[in-house]
Amino acid sequence: KQEVTQIPAALSVPEGENLVLNCSFTDSAIYNLQWFRQDPGKGLTSLLLIQSSQREQTSGRLNASLDKSSGRSTLYIAASQPGDSATYLCAVTDNQGGKLIFGQGTELSVKP
Amino acid sequence: DGGITQSPKYLFRKEGQNVTLSCEQNLNHDAMYWYRQDPGQGLRLIYYSQIVNDFQKGDIAEGYSVSREKKESFPLTVTSAQKNPTAFYLCASSIGTALNSPLHFGNGTRLTVT
Numbered sequence: 001k002q003e004v005t006q007i008p009a010a011l012s013v014p015e016g017e018n019l020v021l022n023c024s025f026t027d028s029a030i031y032n033l034q035w036f037r038q039d040p041g042k043g044l045t046s047l048l049l050i051q052s053s054q055r056e057q058t059s060g061r062l063n064a065s066l067d068k069s070s071g072r073s074t075l076y077i078a079a080s081q082p083g084d085s086a087t088y089l090c091a092v093t094d095n096q097g098g099k100l101i102f103g104q105g106t107e108l109s110v111k112p
Numbered sequence: 113d114g115g116i117t118q119s120p121k122y123l124f125r126k127e128g129q130n131v132t133l134s135c136e137q138n139l140n141h142d143a144m145y146w147y148r149q150d151p152g153q154g155l156r157l158i159y160y161s162q163i164v165n166d167f168q169k170g171d172i173a174e175g176y177s178v179s180r181e182k183k184e185s186f187p188l189t190v191t192s193a194q195k196n197p198t199a200f201y202l203c204a205s206s207i208g209t210a211l212n213s214p215l216h217f218g219n220g221t222r223l224t225v226t
Binding site: 089 | 116118152153154155156157160170171202204209212214215216217218219220222
């Protein structure tokens with residue numbers, strides 16, 4: 001059974017720092033991996049989607065990488081800003097029924 | 113503006129009552145999903161529908177029911193059989209299946225059952 005883990009559960013950094021959020025999954029037979037952002041009390045916003053054949057995707061200050069063989073993905077945020085404060089979740093789409101399996105999320109706080 | 117609308121934002125019910133959560137989308141998406149989110153846990157799939165008049169159980173369907181009579185609407189009923197219904201419920205949609213298109217989420221409904 002696929003399991004997705006995100007460590008750490010919470011992270012606090014000063015403004016301007018570059019940072020990396022981690023996501024690991026137990027079964028490498030995935031179709032794609034998505035990173036989402038969730039603000040308190042809100043729904044999720046899709047940030048990046050990486051197909052299993054891709055190694056990375058970039059959008060602005062965000063860069064997501066995927067290493068299927070090791071079951072890992074990272075979300076790199078450059079020059080962090082207080083507005084980046086949110087919970088970041090990763091999810092993998094399995095090859096069977098196409099369902100998303102989510103990690104628990106990393107709560108990021110960027111201090112001014 | 114296209115998007116997904118969930119209503120109400122907050123919902124309070126007494127134990128033993130059924131309650132229906134609304135989800136409407138004007139994105140012309142074929143697939144719709146219901147997730148449940150509990151503190152410290154990832155989202156868990158309740159039900160999903162890839163086409164009108166068809167839906168499948170997710171990982172935690174017990175105590176829930178859905179319908180998909182229109183493409184735009186995918187209401188979720190939390191029945192009295194659901195043992196622990198207090199949670200944050202999120203509706204999502206996608207153009208195709210999650211195999212090839214990102215999910216778009218509504219802003220959620222927080223259900224409290226006492």
